[in-house]
Amino acid sequence: MNTFSAPKGTYDLLPPQSADFLAVREAISAPLRRAGYGYVETPGFEQVELFARGVGESTDIVTKEMYTLTTRGGDELALRPEGTASVLRAALQGSLHRGALPVKLWYSGSYYRYERPQAGRYRHFSQVGAEALGAEDPALDAELIVLAADAYRTLGLREFTLLLNSLGDRECRPVYRAALQDFLRNLDLDEETRARIEINPLRVLDDKRESVQLQLADAPLIRDHLCEGCKSYHEQVRELLTAAGVEYRDDPRLVRGLDYYTRTTFEFVHGGLGSQSAIGGGGRYDGLAEMIGGPALPSVGWALGVDRTVLALRAEGVELPAGETTEVYAVPLGEEARRSLFSVVTELRRAGVAADFAYGGKGMKNAMKSANRSGARYALVLGERDLAENVVQLKDLESGEQTAVALDSAVGQVLTKLR
């Protein structure tokens, strides 16, 4: 038995399932690259303060879910719990915001949160994200949402819903916040929730407990408190989405767990994951750059959960196309054959053919079994008899037909057969 196992809440990605993850990352990122988003990669850890100020001191992410550490030099660091704060920090540090705006960036990586593991919730998880920095334009919000929805569709995902809301801006949100607090303070709630009313009242709307939801029926909604600017901005985003054929559902209660969101807020939810239904989400964060010490830089972005998207695809029974499969499998018999065939395989690979080789000195029978399992269409069999005649046996594994071809024309023959 293994002495070690992956830490709680983590898992290893192994073949063949790992191919699904690569396919999901590719399907999400390819459209971003085509839409002018450049690749950005930031460290796996940052100063704790960046997340505390960026994500929000009052959020669960910062107060109880970060993996923090103190270096020998005394720096307080945290494994990144999300991507936006890091990417914005990197863009500011690299002065990208001094060039043409918006700056459009995409990224893919691992994130860490210390939470109780559960279906679709891991301590180490994988996201692909996109951020568009430095422009206040409803079309930019719409662009990102359309790119995400289209990526899901391309993967074959069907049963997801896009929830849309506006959280207002620094002008109208405080007014709403106060109105909501007045309402919430009169409800019958537990101590922890009462505390939340004072720190982050909007998040109370997100409570799933029925006893809480029943009391929230008449809660004031942000949409009735939006200022003219926010109202018109949100309306434009909605129109652009509709024009693009992207379906959405207005959800006036949609709140996100990160404090930096303003105006447009959205979440993609899927019913097949158990209780963790969000497969992706994001929104506009016009004040974040200033919160982490930069200039005003209105921005919008999202992150899609790779693990959760894979779970959603499995829940819908979507089969992703398999990745690279072996086309030709080489079976050598004996030392001399091994040397010759190895060169053939190398040449095939250099010519772009997916070729594999029976390593480990297997017997004929075993080697053929491996050839079969590799999924290869053709096998190349080389033994002493063939060497004596300077030929190699080219076998079609589907039909079982086998023909001898000249050893030095083998690569060409295989290429002709395959193409």
Added chain:
RNA sequence: GUGGAUGUAGCUCAGUCGGUAGAGCACCUGGUUGUGGUCCAGGAUGUCGCGGGUUCAAGUCCCGUCAUUCACCCCA
């Protein structure tokens, strides 16, 4: 942090009333001296999560513990 469920072969699981373990799949060997997928024959594999208790006897009953898992909370 709170609550529920489950831990038996590599995987999925069965195991009756307590009598020291079984199936399917996968794997290996042979049937075939140099030919796979099908078929046939044979084979290997277990700290029954761990520790303790009850008992003549524990995979089975009791207690503890660890792990996994689901839900709350929170979020991707």
